Amino acid sequence: GIQVEQSPPDLILQEGANSTLRCNFSDSVNNLQWFHQNPWGQLINLFYIPSGTKQNGRLSATTVATERYSLLYISSSQTTDSGVYFCAVLNQAGTALIFGKGTTLSVSS
Amino acid sequence: EPEVTQTPSHQVTQMGQEVILRCVPISNHLYFYWYRQILGQKVEFLVSFYNNEISEKSEIFDDQFSVERPDGSNFTLKIRSTKLEDSAMYFCASSERVNRNQPQHFGDGTRLSIL
Numbered sequence: 001g002i003q004v005e006q007s008p009p010d011l012i013l014q015e016g017a018n019s020t021l022r023c024n025f026s027d028s029v030n031n032l033q034w035f036h037q038n039p040w041g042q043l044i045n046l047f048y049i050p051s052g053t054k055q056n057g058r059l060s061a062t063t064v065a066t067e068r069y070s071l072l073y074i075s076s077s078q079t080t081d082s083g084v085y086f087c088a089v090l091n092q093a094g095t096a097l098i099f100g101k102g103t104t105l106s107v108s109s
Numbered sequence: 110e111p112e113v114t115q116t117p118s119h120q121v122t123q124m125g126q127e128v129i130l131r132c133v134p135i136s137n138h139l140y141f142y143w144y145r146q147i148l149g150q151k152v153e154f155l156v157s158f159y160n161n162e163i164s165e166k167s168e169i170f171d172d173q174f175s176v177e178r179p180d181g182s183n184f185t186l187k188i189r190s191t192k193l194e195d196s197a198m199y200f201c202a203s204s205e206r207v208n209r210n211q212p213q214h215f216g217d218g219t220r221l222s223i224l
Binding site: 031035041048050086088093094095096098099100101102 | 164211
């Protein structure tokens, strides 16, 4: 089945710094989503981005489907950005999202 | 914005007991899903459901698990005889149409603790 790998596994930043999170996947995909899991365990949908670039405030994402990777950019990070960021892609049958192991981000003031 | 709602937010159950986790998907959505996340690990797919039947299930979804859409709004996950290793966060999700190229919308999860 499709494999999803995220890097780095852990990231520690000072408030105000920028960061780039990467998601590599092993096969072509029709659906890619980025999530932020907050300290309460909620999965917050950040982007639905099977291809192209999208921006939402300080966050933006780019997916290059032909090269099988996606990037999540966080600019001017804040302590509230802390948590785990997951990338998930739809399997070939279109019936399940396959999640990566996540990147744990810690932003300190 | 419409949301997927899950109840309860936290469920504590004795080992061997049956538990039912409930979900109300977004009203015009047709595909429904359950995922599981053991503490500190990644989110894992359990089962997908469409047109009143299971579309796909993972190896985790064994005979102890079942899903049901008992009415026009609820979608439930039942664990027949819980084990300690069933302790996890369970997420329900739904997506809009038969076209699979639609984002999945997740609920806030039910934290299940087996004692």
